[in-house]
Amino acid sequence: MSINIAQCFIAVHDHEQALPFYRDVLGLEVRNDVSYENMRWVTVGPPNQPDVSIVLEPPLADPNAPAADREAMSELLAKGFLRAVNFKTDDVDATFERIQAAGGEVLQEPFDQPYGVRDCAFRDPSGNMLRFSQ
Numbered sequence: 001m002s003i004n005i006a007q008c009f010i011a012v013h014d015h016e017q018a019l020p021f022y023r024d025v026l027g028l029e030v031r032n033d034v035s036y037e038n039m040r041w042v043t044v045g046p047p048n049q050p051d052v053s054i055v056l057e058p059p060l061a062d063p064n065a066p067a068a069d070r071e072a073m074s075e076l077l078a079k080g081f082l083r084a085v086n087f088k089t090d091d092v093d094a095t096f097e098r099i100q101a102a103g104g105e106v107l108q109e110p111f112d113q114p115y116g117v118r119d120c121a122f123r124d125p126s127g128n129m130l131r132f133s134q
Contacts, residue, residue: 092134
């Protein structure tokens, strides 16, 4: 039996802000862009991993959800409490410099962790934490 990761979902409050960050800054390719009932899902992924995708979705992808629930999810997203993605890179320092130069919000500068990896962390335009390790 084999199990592989296919997709993960990240809530974003504004696709027009998130898309340039994931596409232009991180270098992910856009694979799909779907709208339904005033909502939007954009699928992006690394060019060298065609079977792995990140879906940028609305904070609460339920058109029938009460307004209070949508507001609560948006507030949690803005505080960075919802999701995180860990990326692997062959040069964490160069990755850090590129993302910082593009205006990425730094959470942690490159650091040698006691468990053997060098990593750094940023927030995306919606507040999600993204870690990059080498």
